[in-house]
Amino acid sequence: MIKEKASSGINSFEMACTVAQLVFKEMKLTKDNKIDRDLYMKMIDSKIPNEVNFWKQPLKNGFDQCQQRFLSDITKITELFSNHPFNIKKEICDTQYLVMLMCLHLDSFVNCPAQTWKVSGDEFTHKACDSVKSWFGNCGKDLNALKKIVLKSIGMS
Numbered sequence: 697m698i699k700e701k702a703s704s705g706i707n708s709f710e711m712a713c714t715v716a717q718l719v720f721k722e723m724k725l726t727k728d729n730k731i732d733r734d735l736y737m738k739m740i741d742s743k744i745p746n747e748v749n750f751w752k753q754p755l756k757n758g759f760d761q762c763q764q765r766f767l768s769d770i771t772k773i774t775e776l777f778s779n780h781p782f783n784i785k786k787e788i789c790d791t792q793y794l795v796m797l798m799c800l801h802l803d804s805f806v807n808c809p810a811q812t813w814k815v816s817g818d819e820f821t822h823k824a825c826d827s828v829k830s831w832f833g834n835c836g837k838d839l840n841a842l843k844k845i846v847l848k849s850i851g852m853s
Contacts, residue, residue: 709782713789716797731767731796733759754807755800762799767792 720726725735736759744752766773770792777784777791784791 707783709777709794710784710788713777713784713791713794717789717793719797720793729790731763731792733763751804754804757807758800758803759796761803762796766795766799 720731723739725731725739727735737756740752740755744755773791773795774786776782777794778786784794
């Protein structure tokens with residue numbers, strides 16, 4: 697949907713940001729226009745089924761890591777994403793949502809439980825998964841790394 701909108705002239709970064717913002721707000725994970733840690737932790741506890749209970753801690757840890765790494769200085773985040781090539785206008789979308797959603801995805805992936813990486817007979821898939829995990833784990837912890845990830849994810853590396 698985002699790539700399709702981008703081809704029609706709509707800023708795909710603003711679209712992605714708006715989707716991320718909508719996710720957090722619709723899931724009622726915000727308070728005073730900020731992503732609320734307590735609401736997020738309660739959601740993880742209530743929504744993660746017992747069959748995949750091993751994902752709870754990485755998702756919880758991811759929140760704290762992402763908040764510490766990126767949301768500790770939201771002014772820099774907003775400035776980064778307001779410039780080229782993102783051009784996200786703060787009156788259209790608050791970039792904290794996009795940053796947190798991306799960071800949670802990447803952080804929980806790189807810190808996923810070991811049992812999810814067991815070889816299941818398909819050695820190629822296992823090697824591919826390990827390669828992706830290694831790439832995510834080494835991509836850095838600063839805004840420039842985040843910018844590269846965003847650009848790469850939409851094919852503008």
